[in-house]
Amino acid sequence: MPELPEVETVVSDLRPQLAGRRFETVSLLLPRLVRYPEPAAFVAGLMGARVETVSRRGKYILAPLAGSAKRFVVHLGMTGHLRVWGRDEPLARHTHLRITLDDGRELRYDDQRQFGRFLLGAEDELRTARVFPRLGPEPIGDSLTEGDFQALIRRRRRPVKSALLDQSFLAGLGNIYSDEACFAAGLRPTRMTHRLAVRERQALFGAIGAVLRASIAHRGSSVASYVDAFGVAGRNQETLQVYGRGGRPCLRCGTPLKRLRLAGRTTVYCPQCQR
DNA sequence: ACCTACCTGGCC
DNA sequence: GGCCAGGTAGGT
Numbered sequence: 144m145p146e147l148p149e150v151e152t153v154v155s156d157l158r159p160q161l162a163g164r165r166f167e168t169v170s171l172l173l174p175r176l177v178r179y180p181e182p183a184a185f186v187a188g189l190m191g192a193r194v195e196t197v198s199r200r201g202k203y204i205l206a207p208l209a210g211s212a213k214r215f216v217v218h219l220g221m222t223g224h225l226r227v228w229g230r231d232e233p234l235a236r237h238t239h240l241r242i243t244l245d246d247g248r249e250l251r252y253d254d255q256r257q258f259g260r261f262l263l264g265a266e267d268e269l270r271t272a273r274v275f276p277r278l279g280p281e282p283i284g285d286s287l288t289e290g291d292f293q294a295l296i297r298r299r300r301r302p303v304k305s306a307l308l309d310q311s312f313l314a315g316l317g318n319i320y321s322d323e324a325c326f327a328a329g330l331r332p333t334r335m336t337h338r339l340a341v342r343e344r345q346a347l348f349g350a351i352g353a354v355l356r357a358s359i360a361h362r363g364s365s366v367a368s369y370v371d372a373f374g375v376a377g378r379n380q381e382t383l384q385v386y387g388r389g390g391r392p393c394l395r396c397g398t399p400l401k402r403l404r405l406a407g408r409t410t411v412y413c414p415q416c417q418r
Numbered sequence: 419a420c421c422t423a424c425c426t427g428g429c430c
Numbered sequence: 431g432g433c434c435a436g437g438t439a440g441g442t
Contacts, residue, residue: 146436202437221437222426237426256425258437276438301419309419310438317436366436367428386436407421409434 145219147282147315148358148379149369150202153225156372158197160227161206165193165245173239176252178260179274188263189215189242201278201314212265216275220258226251226372255368278314282351292348296336303339303347304332305406316351318408319364319386324351326385331417332410333403357382385411 145153169189174182193209204225206215217225224235230249234241240252240261252259262274269275280287280295295313299306306312307321316324325332327350330343339347358364363377366387370376384394389402389411398415 149436218437220425221435223437254425255427256435256437258425260438305419319436364436369436406419 145202145221145223145363145369146317146320147199147202148320148355148361149363149371149377150199150204150219150315151359152363152377153219153372154197154199154204157204157225157227160248160372161194161244161250162196163193166190166250167243167245169243170241171239172241173257176239176254176257176259176261177263179262179264179269179272185261185263188213201281201310202317203275203278213263213268214266216262216264216269217252218260220254220256220260222256222368223252223254223259224368224370226253226374276310278310279312280314282313282315283355289345289348293341293344296339296344296347299336301336302332302405303330303334303336304408304410306336307351308406308408313351315355318410319366319383320351320354320358322386322411323354323384325412326350326417327354329417331414332405332412385413387411 166189169186171182171186177185195207195209198205202218204217208215228249228251230247235253237255238251238253242250244250262269296306303325304321307316307324322332328347330347358379361377361379361382362371363369364379364383365376366380385400388400391400393400393413393416396415398413400411401414402409402411
């Protein structure tokens, strides 16, 4: 489900529901999803903890715990959902974690493919244990300037799309928004980063920001199973230009979109609009 | 910088 | 049955 815009939507939905809430009981139904610490310590560490707020770094959801340096971290993988439910609502099919809250409701994690993961620990601790990776800069917000991006991408020597998918280069893009950003920038995903002209790098930087901000405004892309923290689908899938449209006509010029395999992922682009 | 594995499930 | 799917990690 989740790239930056989807995670951002979930985080902004969860924040008012979880900030200040206390975790009462924790039921871990699929211990394999806990990467750190041991499942028993993970459960013990969450019980009784109070959530300060909910935020995001790349595709990771961060919930710092009050009066402690520790944070509860969730990655949604491909099909994860983190949602607050009424205690009596029936469980979703693949529910793997249940945490009762002090307001009578329940935080639940469900994940059909089980690619998500949970962490609990201080920032340094998680990095030292190598369970939280070094992430590149956030592509939106004020932290990354166009100049920074220019310098960053010029140093790489790889296809543009592989760079965009690499979380240690830029944090938050996945298969949908990498393809959409390349289209919006008029660049073929196969172009090599170190061969881009200054204006092409500029266009790419602008395209990444525009594509992500538009999707956040639409509350994310619900291509398959993604729904927000209230169970509601996003609308951005209606505006996607290339993702999932291989073989169909380009919405801008009518040329059939090409599909190929790049960096292990299905990639779609317009041979006419993208050079 | 690539491949493959990790899972379940939908579609052909 | 085989292939595909928004994710990353671990080993070439």
